Amino acid sequence: MFVLLEDAGFKRVRSTIVPGFAFRKESTRDAAEAYGVKAVLFTAQKPAT
Amino acid sequence: MTDVARLHAEEQAPLEGVIKGEVLRMYQEVAEHPEGEFHFYHGRQAAELFGYEREWLDRAPPGAVASFAGVGNPHLRSQIRPGETVLDLGSGAGLDSIIAGWQAGPTGRVIGVDLNPTMCLKAQAHAATSGVRMVCHEGRMEDIPLPDGAVDVVISNGVINLSFRKRRVIQELFRVLKPGGRLSVTDIVSAKQLSQSIVNDPKLWAS
Numbered sequence: 001m002f003v004l005l006e007d008a009g010f011k012r013v014r015s016t017i018v019p020g021f022a023f024r025k026e027s028t029r030d031a032a033e034a035y036g037v038k039a040v041l042f043t044a045q046k047p048a049t
Numbered sequence: 050m051t052d053v054a055r056l057h058a059e060e061q062a063p064l065e066g067v068i069k070g071e072v073l074r075m076y077q078e079v080a081e082h083p084e085g086e087f088h089f090y091h092g093r094q095a096a097e098l099f100g101y102e103r104e105w106l107d108r109a110p111p112g113a114v115a116s117f118a119g120v121g122n123p124h125l126r127s128q129i130r131p132g133e134t135v136l137d138l139g140s141g142a143g144l145d146s147i148i149a150g151w152q153a154g155p156t157g158r159v160i161g162v163d164l165n166p167t168m169c170l171k172a173q174a175h176a177a178t179s180g181v182r183m184v185c186h187e188g189r190m191e192d193i194p195l196p197d198g199a200v201d202v203v204i205s206n207g208v209i210n211l212s213f214r215k216r217r218v219i220q221e222l223f224r225v226l227k228p229g230g231r232l233s234v235t236d237i238v239s240a241k242q243l244s245q246s247i248v249n250d251p252k253l254w255a256s
Contacts, residue, residue: 045232
């Protein structure tokens, strides 16, 4: 997503992992951990000109 | 579009349709039966986990809070100012739209876009009872039904990961933002390439 934002032309792209995010069901949580699944907050700005 | 890209798109089209149906079914289920059990945390429990202010959750319509199905808190960095126009991509039952609308104030407004027309009506009703100027358009995030440069801020919460065409979605967000406009989006990402069995499983897309 970070790269997609930059490719689209966004500037000041920032990302922060969302603390506390987890899947509720254990089976889904285990699979998500195996694939490094995380929730992330992205911010970015469209250039003014 | 190149021949390879066209071939890929044609191969993905049937699966994309199935996944769209499953996503619609899942989020409709959350809205109609928020007391149910899902793969993800939802409702007030999830919102509190992500740092939503209790005052917001106490003040918002219970139906909007109970159906909340986000993955984080885009309001932490949205910095919405009074008078601004906000796009809530995938507005669902409307909780994030309502919070954004309170920040934008009476001179601002919120535009929701959601795949599900029933959810759009629900979000508009919740916003109206919360004193928020909101209009919701049924539409796809890959073709946002807004003109160029229509909004000051984009928020979204756990929605873009549901698209097969994420690059296209991001390009659309860039298009609808005014010059200098900002984006604050929470979403799910994976560090590793998902296996084909996961990619082809509509139930996991909707979880």
